[in-house]
Amino acid sequence: MTPAPTQEPTVSVPDTPTETQLLVEPSSMSPRRRVLEGLLRSREFSILVVLLLVIAAATIKNPSFLLSSSGWRDLLLTPSMLILLAVGQAAVIITRNVDLSVGSVLGLTAYLTGRLFIDHPELPMVAVFVAAIVVGGLLGLINGLLVALARVPALVITLGTLYIYRGIVLSWAGSSRINASDLPSGFLSLGTAQVLTIPVLFIVAVAVLVAVGYYLYTARSGREFYAIGSDPDAAVLYGLNVRRRVVGAFVLSGALAGLAGVVFAARYGSVSSDAGTGIELQAVAAVVIGGVAIFGGSGTVWGAALGAVLLVTINRALPMLGIPDFWQQALVGALILSAIVLDRVLAARQSRRLVEARDPS
Amino acid sequence: MDTVSPESAAPPTLTLRDVAKSFGQVVALRSATLVAHPGSIHALVGENGAGKSTLIKIVAGVHRRDGGDFLLAGEPADFGSTAESKAAGVAVIYQEPTLFPDLSVTENIFMGRQILGAGRRIDRAAMHAEAARLFAGLGVHIDPRRPALGLSIADQQIIEIAKAISLDARLLIMDEPTAALSGVEVERLFAVARRLRDEGRAIVFISHRFDEVFDLCDTVTVMRDGEYVATRPIAGTSVEEMVGLMVGREVxxxxxxxxxxxxxxxxxxxxxxxxxxxxxxxxxxxxxxxxxxxxxxxxxxxxxxxxxxxxxxxxxxxxxxxxxxxxxxxxxxxxxxxMAFVPEDRRKQGLVTDASVTDNIAGVIRGSLAKLGLLTKGMENRAVAPWADRLEVKTSSLDMFAKTMSGGNQQKVVIAKWLATKxxxxxxxxxxxxxxxxxxxxxxxxxxxxxxxxxxxxxxxxxxxxxxxxxxxxxxxxxxxxxxxxxxxxxxxxxxxxxxxxxxxxxx
Missing domain, CATH: 3.40.50.300 (P-loop containing nucleotide triphosphate hydrolases)
Incomplete structure (x- = not known):
């Protein structure tokens, strides 16, 4: 339906540029076209394009990057762990918080996984998975409660728990490490197992991604994550249960970091006390590259997962393309900066429009 | 217990009687009274600081009253949260609406009570349709799918109103809604308000513009210094009388x-x-x-x-x-x-609250105090002491942190800081x-x-x-x-x- 030009004068039609009229008029596009345009314009789509370009470039240089069976497997398997962390991190950042402790949670649960297999060989594998997820969730619960109740920024709280959780691993593991020979072969084969050429761990990561993505998009409580991140004060005025959602986001992030710990053990076979050190920053980087606003309220876990895949794939592709070490790091940095600058530019353009639309002179 | 007044059939939608509220030492409301009837637009006027906003926040569940009666449709009410007041059918439209800028217009209307389809999943199509229906009922055109970011204040208010209607609010409070609107937008808002009145809802309208009050409202209540002054039918009062009631006190x-x-x-x-x-x-x-x-x-x-x-x-x-x-x-x-500038919000803009009195006062004159680019504590203290004395800043020591001082002393430090620049x-x-x-x-x-x-x-x-x-x-x-x-x-x-x-x- 196109807006009729002859409306009664009581309807607000700003007599300033046509652009502002478009802002308040109902969309005249057909639903199918709107969905298509939205898709093409989305951040997820542009990351996908960049990702495909990176893969294409690496494959042209060295066809085994994609076309060999191990190349295809590694392409999906390597990012699996970071996808899990990025999905949890995205949920937290969407609520305008951040979880820096995930690397330490991962290290703790990876070591726990190894210890359970060594000390309790009778435990079924499922029990180990559940134990790691529950422990991760509990550590996340501690983060969430501290953030929600103490009203200290999550950045500070989780920076503190980053060191505390790492300290627990250090004092527990000491200099001992879990070796592949300590782990049951059934568990280790999980690290490389494939179903129809797709690695099992990747399927796990995608299953989690789909579940969380579906929840955040279609559940009332999932939408509240976005509302809280978009404007925490407004969320209180709306009568939303802000604390419960924030705690929920941290529990989710912790539980997924716990799951990522098991994935770490299965994939690498050896776990020492420094497992996962620094990976929290990769998770944040993946989320930011994936288009989740660092101040919350917008973005999707799909984007965050794609950001994780892009980050890992770039790290693997650049050496293959003969790019020196320094430029590999710098390129990742440039990617993060351009993602953030892009967000700021878009936001500034929007708010400028608002001011112009409001001012009649 | 029935509080129906003899002259009206239905009980008033809102009854506030002798409501009091203090924040620490500061008394915001002494005895505020406001009675709003269904199908009526009731103006609430008063100077800055008369207590209108505090009164509204009590009804909205933001604050809890210290004393007095609060009834909704004849039933006693007492809200501990905004969620409770919302559930009781109260909707408040603030001067600056509080929307979620990143979310769509539809989500803003339905947040927390989205329409659910099969499997408890949100039914977006139904929500968009309902939002479009609400806007059509209000006679406005807003795309339900667009984000709230970038909407004019007027459109944001319309969204708040649409939200209130979808909640079937029986009491709608508008706190200076027209302050940021242009003439055309005000007209549109009034048309909407009259429509809601004709549906039998009670509307409380706070405004500083008398022409609007006379144009839109049928009754007016005047407040001053946290107290009820008078209630008049609009037909029986004048701008002169209202101004007199609002300021009625001696300098x-x-x-x-x-x-x-x-x-x-x-x-x-x-x-x-x-x-x-x-x-x-x-x-x-x-x-x-x-x-x-x-x-x-x-x-x-x-x-x-x-x-x-x-x-x-x-x-x-x-x-x-x-x-x-x-x-x-x-x-x-x-x-x-x-020039010297003592800002409105001294804690945020005028004072480094985590710094000492000396550091605060010396802050703007450091450049001229320094000798050969060096600055000593003694030089600062000597320069600062006369100013602090003169203003009788009551602190045990000039090294005391500014944040621990009373508001009055803080203000004196800020003034001293600027007087030091002569x-x-x-x-x-x-x-x-x-x-x-x-x-x-x-x-x-x-x-x-x-x-x-x-x-x-x-x-x-x-x-x-x-x-x-x-x-x-x-x-x-x-x-x-x-x-x-x-x-x-x-x-x-x-x-x-x-x-x-x-x-x-x-x-x-």
Whole structure:
């Protein structure tokens, strides 16, 4: 339906540029076209394009990057762990918080996984998975409660728990490490197992991604994550249960970091006390590259997962393309900066429009 | 227990009787009374600080009352959260609506109570359709799918109203909804409000614009200093009577301005304009003169002061100090030209609360204190002590952290900080906000004394008695324009209120 030009004068039609009229008029596009345009314009789509370009470039240089069976497997398997962390991190950042402790949670649960297999060989594998997820969730619960109740920024709280959780691993593991020979072969084969050429761990990561993505998009409580991140004060005025959602986001992030710990053990076979050190920053980087606003309220876990895949794939592709070490790091940095600058530019353009639309002179 | 009054069939939608509320020492409401009936638009008017907003927040569940009766449709009510008041059918539309900018218009309307389809998943199609239906019912065109970010204030209010209707709110409170709207947008809002009234809802409308009150409302309640003053049918009252009821108090001797010799112009502002904030503002402040800048909250007074001092920019116009132009957007240049600025929010803008009294006062004069680029604690303390003495800042030590001091003492530190720069013009925004009565008088005495020594003072204040008592001349700002320049003799409460509530001509 196109807006009729002859409306009664009581309807607000700003007599300033046509652009502002478009802002308040109902969309005249057909639903199918709107969905298509939205898709093409989305951040997820542009990351996908960049990702495909990176893969294409690496494959042209060295066809085994994609076309060999191990190349295809590694392409999906390597990012699996970071996808899990990025999905949890995205949920937290969407609520305008951040979880820096995930690397330490991962290290703790990876070591726990190894210890359970060594000390309790009778435990079924499922029990180990559940134990790691529950422990991760509990550590996340501690983060969430501290953030929600103490009203200290999550950045500070989780920076503190980053060191505390790492300290627990250090004092527990000491200099001992879990070796592949300590782990049951059934568990280790999980690290490389494939179903129809797709690695099992990747399927796990995608299953989690789909579940969380579906929840955040279609559940009332999932939408509240976005509302809280978009404007925490407004969320209180709306009568939303802000604390419960924030705690929920941290529990989710912790539980997924716990799951990522098991994935770490299965994939690498050896776990020492420094497992996962620094990976929290990769998770944040993946989320930011994936288009989740660092101040919350917008973005999707799909984007965050794609950001994780892009980050890992770039790290693997650049050496293959003969790019020196320094430029590999710098390129990742440039990617993060351009993602953030892009967000700021878009936001500034929007708010400028608002001011112009409001001012009649 | 039934509270139905004999003359009306249905009980009033809202009954507030003798409601009291204090925040610590500050009494916001003494005895507020407001009775709103279904199918009626009830105006609530009063000066800044009369307690209107506090009263509304009690109804909205933001604050809890300390005493008095609160009934909704005859039933006792007491809300501990906004969720409770919402569930009871109360909707509040604030001057600046609180929407989630990243979310779609539809999500903003339905957040927390989205329409669910199969498997408890959100049914977006149904929600968009319902939002479109609500907008159609209101006679407005807003795309339900677009994000709330970038919507005009007027459209944001419409979304709040749509939300209220979808909740089937029986009581709709609008807190100065028209303050940020253009003429056309006001008309649209009024059309919507009348439609809601005709559906039998009760509407409470807070506004400073009398023409709007007379245009839209059928009853008016006046508040002053946290107390109920009177309720009148609109047909039986006049602007003069309302102004009289609003200001009806005498300017006490609490504000002693001693006459000072008024000299040459110090500050000359001409044609100052910042789009959407203030327009064509021109005035002069002479030495020895206290000029009061009066007006309603949000009229643009602080914005004018900030632009004059160079904190914010402006598009056109000029600021001159003693005949010499001061470059825009450069507080450093303003300070060198002899200006000092004591801002409204002293904790955020005027004071480093985590620093000592000395550091705060010496902060702006460090450059001139330093010898050979070096600065010692002793030099700072020697420079600062006389100022602190003079203002009788009560602290055990100048090393005390500013944040531990009372509001009054903090204000004195901020003033001392600026007096140390030996300014010729002092701009002071809300000099006595949040300060106890005794210190208030000290601040007033100080300002008067400074003027007596030839300083030019531009004082912004929302307290009418303070402006009238202190100022040699009162400038009234209304919606970004100067609407009156009143010498002391003719600055009556009525004259100032009239100028401050003048309605803007619709830009054509």
């Amino acid at each position: 006490s001797d609490l504000f002693p301005k001693t006459p000072a010799e008024i000299g040459d112009p110090v500050l000359e502002v001409s044609g100052l304009t910042a789009r959407g904030v203030f327009h064509d503002v021109s005035f002069t402040v002479r030495s020895g003169e206290i000029v009061g800048l009066a007006g309603l909250v949000g009229a643009g007074r602080s914005e004018i002061a900030r632009a004059v001092f160079g904190v914010d920019g402006y598009e056109s116009g000029s600021v001159r100090m003693k005949g010499r132009a001061v470059s825009p957007r450069d507080p450093g240049a303003a300070i060198r030209a002899g 300014p010729t013009l002092l701009i002071i925004d809300e000099p006595t906000r949040g300060i106890d009565v005794g210190t208030k008088a000290e601040v007033h005495r100080l300002l008067s004394e400074l003027a007596g020594q030839g300083m030019a003072i531009l004082m912004i204040s929302s307290e009418l008695p303070e402006v009238l008592g202190m100022a040699d001349r009162v400038l009234v700002v209304c919606e970004g324009r100067l609407t009156a320049d009143l010498p002391r003799e003719s600055a009556t409460p009525q004259a100032v209120m009239h100028a401050a509530t003048q309605t803007r001509e619709v830009a054509s």
